Amino acid sequence: MIHLKNVHKRFQKPEGGWFDAVRDTSLHIRAGEIFGLIGFSGAGKSTLLRLINLLERPDSGSVTVDGQQLTALSASALRRARQNIGMVFQQFNLMANRTVADNIAFPLEIAGWQQADIDARVAECLDIVGLTDRAQHYPAQLSGGQKQRVGIARALAPRPHVILADEPTSALDPKTTQSILDCLQDINTRFGVTVVIVTHEMHVIRSICHRAALLDAGEVVEILTVQDKQVSAQSALAKSLLEVA
Amino acid sequence: MEELTLAQALANLSDLAPEIWQASLETGLMLAIGLTAAILLGGPLGVLLYLTQPGQLFAHRTVNGVLGWLVNLVRSFPFIILMVSLVPLTRVLVGSTIGPIAAAVPLSFAAIPYFARLVEQTLREIPRGVVEAAEAMGASPAQIIVKVLINEARAGLISSLTILTISFLSYSAVAGVVGGGGIGDLAIRYGYYRFQSEVMIAMVLLLVVIVQLIQFAGNRLAARLDKR
Ligand SMILES: Nc1ncnc2c1ncn2[C@@H]1O[C@H](COP(=O)(O)OP(=O)(O)OP(=O)(O)O)[C@@H](O)[C@H]1O
Ligand SMILES: [Mg+2]
Numbered sequence A: 001m002i003h004l005k006n007v008h009k010r011f012q013k014p015e016g017g018w019f020d021a022v023r024d025t026s027l028h029i030r031a032g033e034i035f036g037l038i039g040f041s042g043a044g045k046s047t048l049l050r051l052i053n054l055l056e057r058p059d060s061g062s063v064t065v066d067g068q069q070l071t072a073l074s075a076s077a078l079r080r081a082r083q084n085i086g087m088v089f090q091q092f093n094l095m096a097n098r099t100v101a102d103n104i105a106f107p108l109e110i111a112g113w114q115q116a117d118i119d120a121r122v123a124e125c126l127d128i129v130g131l132t133d134r135a136q137h138y139p140a141q142l143s144g145g146q147k148q149r150v151g152i153a154r155a156l157a158p159r160p161h162v163i164l165a166d167e168p169t170s171a172l173d174p175k176t177t178q179s180i181l182d183c184l185q186d187i188n189t190r191f192g193v194t195v196v197i198v199t200h201e202m203h204v205i206r207s208i209c210h211r212a213a214l215l216d217a218g219e220v221v222e223i224l225t226v227q228d229k230q231v232s233a234q235s236a237l238a239k240s241l242l243e244v245a
Numbered sequence B: 001m002e003e004l005t006l007a008q009a010l011a012n013l014s015d016l017a018p019e020i021w022q023a024s025l026e027t028g029l030m031l032a033i034g035l036t037a038a039i040l041l042g043g044p045l046g047v048l049l050y051l052t053q054p055g056q057l058f059a060h061r062t063v064n065g066v067l068g069w070l071v072n073l074v075r076s077f078p079f080i081i082l083m084v085s086l087v088p089l090t091r092v093l094v095g096s097t098i099g100p101i102a103a104a105v106p107l108s109f110a111a112i113p114y115f116a117r118l119v120e121q122t123l124r125e126i127p128r129g130v131v132e133a134a135e136a137m138g139a140s141p142a143q144i145i146v147k148v149l150i151n152e153a154r155a156g157l158i159s160s161l162t163i164l165t166i167s168f169l170s171y172s173a174v175a176g177v178v179g180g181g182g183i184g185d186l187a188i189r190y191g192y193y194r195f196q197s198e199v200m201i202a203m204v205l206l207l208v209v210i211v212q213l214i215q216f217a218g219n220r221l222a223a224r225l226d227k228r
Helices: A045-052 A075-082 A100-110 A115-128 A144-156 A174-191 A202-208 A236-244 B006-015 B017-051 B061-076 B079-085 B087-094 B100-124 B128-136 B141-152 B154-180 B183-193 B197-225
Strands: A002-012 A018-029 A034-038 A060-065 A085-088 A162-166 A194-199 A211-216 A219-227 A230-232
Touching (some): A002 A045, A018 A060, A018 A219, A034 A174, A034 A202, A045 A162, A045 A194, A045 A211, A085 A144, A085 B128, A100 A115, A100 A144, A115 A144, A144 A174, A202 A219, B017 B100, B017 B141, B017 B197, B079 B100, B079 B154, B087 B100, B128 B141, B141 B154, B183 B197
Parallel strands (some): A162 A194
Antiparallel strands (some): A211 A219
């Protein structure tokens, strides 16, 4: 489903010189999987996630999603491919001047859907995330958890095959966190959407992921597997993270 | 100068009513042309200034530098000097250097970079993440500009336009004195050269009322459009 092949990303440091945020990393994420990216702050989790939809372009290596090599696409072909990859953000990133319904409609407007189809799909997505009664509210009138549900509904609207989520619960309290995780899991099981989720909490991995990549200093240290809410790990780093949790 | 009764002052003013109306129309015309130019040319220029900044969609150091420098250049001219410098251009464009339409040329020239800067500042307030979300959804640059940037900044853009209108009401008075006509010109001709202070006072009061109305309308509209 998602193939990252020897991707490398470096950033120019403000004081000059270069910083390797992701080092020559390869990763294969399977269709229908909930895949975690875990590691300490600065490990390169967000950068790796953003390489998947090319919000960051790798300096070398290739990115293939759904059999399409994104790194080889033209700008307009990449835009079409992105309509197949939803994204959910820690800070929600909703449009403040659009209602909940219009936020969810946005990716469909962009993709050129007919208005009647948009309305029907928005209603469906509102129902999936349980916000039908908030359709005409503005983001400023919602709680953090509700905003994130809008974020998820928006990502889900164009029926993507993949949803990328960058710490979608880090701005939320524990109870809301669980409900958002449940929502993502529900979408994964009902619609078979592949979910890639960035987190720094082992709890998130344990609770919804099938597998996860442990990152440190821009490299994959270990691929963790989860069975019956048990994470099996070999590396010292993974074990230390498991102890904290 | 002999004492003037209030009744006489009012009578003088009512005699001048047609001229006051005419002057108001001239001021309105100067503003309308200047503001239209500002929106049609300064608006896109402001968007371009914003989008070519580092980290933005069309980040381009040279283009951003050159545009910024041009905007600063025009903005550093005192308005009265800009007017005089543009006399030859005005003559070519309008065929005359007097009247409200001629005065609208330097007004537009000053309004375009002014509004461009206001637009740029306003767009900067949109969180980068919101634009990034649209990019991640596959939005094209045109869709991002219209559906995200302008729509998210709409309240701020109305406030910017309010500021611009009020500043240019005052600029148009200056332009009027140098042959443009309008309320400022009327105030100077009667109030200053003919010592009819009541005309001066009435024109200043008229401007005060117009400014208050513009600000009130601008605030109301901005508040209504702002859902943040
Ligand atoms: N646009 C950028 N310019 C310069 N450096 C960057 C940029 N983006 C990320 N970095 C650097 O790359 C490294 C990895 O960043 P990244 O955001 O991927 O980490 P992360 O694992 O997501 O961390 P966190 O848990 O804090 O979000 C960090 O040291 C960061 O400073
Ligand atoms: Mg991060």
